[in-house]
Amino acid sequence: MEHWAAKKKNEEAENQFHRLPDDVVLNVFDKLSDIRCLCRCFLVSKRFSSLVARVQTVSINGVVRDSNETERKNPQGQGNCLLRILSRFLIKALKPRRSLHKPALSHPLRFTAPANGFLRVLKQIRSLNVDLASHFNPNKDSVFKWGAKFSAKHDSLTFLYAASLSKVTEPENEIIKVELMRQVFSFAALWLEILSGFVRGRPMVESITVSDSVNKGVEVCLGGKKLVECREAFNSDRLVSVDGLRENIRFGFVPVLQLPGSGYVMKGVAIINVKLYGGDDDSEADSAMLDAFAEEQGVFSEAIVQILENHKDRIKAFFRTEIHA
Template identity: 25%
Template sequence: MDISKHQHKNNFDQLPDDIVLFIFNKLWGAQWLCRCSVVSKRFASIVPHINNVSVTLSRYHAWSIEEEVTSPVFNYLVGLKELMHLHIETHFCCAVDWKHSWSPHLKWKVNFNTNVRSFTFLMANFLIRAELPPAEDEGEDEEKEDEEEEIQNEMYIRQDAELDRFNMALACFADSRMKLNIVLDMIKKHQMLRGIMLTDTMKEGKIVVFGNQIAELRNLERAKLSTPEVDSDGVEFLVKCCHLPSLHLPKSKLLMNSPSLLYIRCVNSSSDDEGDDVIDEDMLAGSYDDDKEGVYSEAVEEILAKHKNKMSTAWVT
């Protein structure tokens, strides 16, 4: 009987809790951790002490910018008091009826503190490998190039298409503000958090906060609570946009078809207006999600270097 009992003994039960916790921290996936927590009372007592979690929201959620983030998944995360690293992957957060199918060649990035300070959106129909056109003499050829581009603009970029992309960029801007709200809410609820990354399922954009920036955001949130609210009527949005029929990328040796660059900056009317140099640096700063070869960053550089005169400016309140 003793031999039989020994043979059926679970060797996993012999592991110390620290080793089991080490294994659980390697799982990352919230769904696997939930499954482990229902295996036994011992596992249920260990799982709340994990440090690393990855969450994928499988369905659409619509939150307002002001409201507290609530869902069964986030309610579960609240119980993880020792959470240090969190990765959240979520769908589009805004209720928008897209006229066209979602383009895979769409990227956005944000500059933020407790609010989205600026937003850069870049979209293209497609990317193809293409050799650069032969170099031409400047001067006379510039006028010819401008005439050809005007013809291409009339052929390939219609006003309704530009408006459609403009509305899509505004929707993505609103979506990035929702995502930032999620990030700030997680930072507030998890005091031991050292790093958080939020990406969307289509890899168009991401919000990443690590290290000292988390402490800075907590301090800004506390200061925000103790400071009288700023009148929202004093906030304007500076919008810059540029639509091109095509764009050659010399470093990547790619041709970007019908690229659209749109930049939105939140500007307080009481502050001094910032110059073009600051705005250009803001558009070039940071990186796009899943842009390993730097194609989209190069596209912004090329537009600012060679097509800045085609960029229109508007103010929206």
């Protein structure tokens, strides 16, 4: 009898959590937020699974995946399909035409959300935070930044990469332009794909933050009107056709970029602008690049201004740009 009473007492002590009201448990899950932990909690019981499905804040870390597996499982909407084609198209087009005298800058990039299937269960997400662990980290001195401009007039994304950022002008080392272009284009295209994957089909989401744990400067925060415009851009039937991709990519390369305002020098600077729609002229594209970094302070916004003012002749449609190793 005493053994039974002790056993019952222990069971009651272990089950105290189940006495908490649903709203309290749901608040705990919201604070937890990590998608791996939420997935484990989802499997505990029917009650937990019903509550986890209602969480509004989700964090995803270390997003890596096999793109072929995703294609087999996910419907190929035009937007995602175009971005996958863009990624492969650029990687193939920029494959070095001869052997290089220097190792590749980084490993081939592959990423997506392995938890994407579980995300479909979470229908009420309002805040989504994604931290990618990319392989794009050619050297410790490099910097990478990207920005977006979504509006009724034009929608595009701009990517800025510099092999180094320093206060002093150093002797210029040989930069392997072909490999650099391939890496930056690959990374840009894959960031577009993953952003589209999180934005499309989730009308309840009110804010999205996508960051890179390796490249700390790579972050985009979308919320409010900007997120609405971004979602409309990726869902729009005005997305360029596959054949139109060539004319909607502009690329510029500046070996050495002086930033007199901040006193810095950028070396091996690559700038990429990808238009989601056709029809914009050069002036609108320039405006979109400036607006994409309008909220930035310091070297990144200054770099865009300096490129457009002093090196605009270097920015050309990608497939009119001559590529030499």
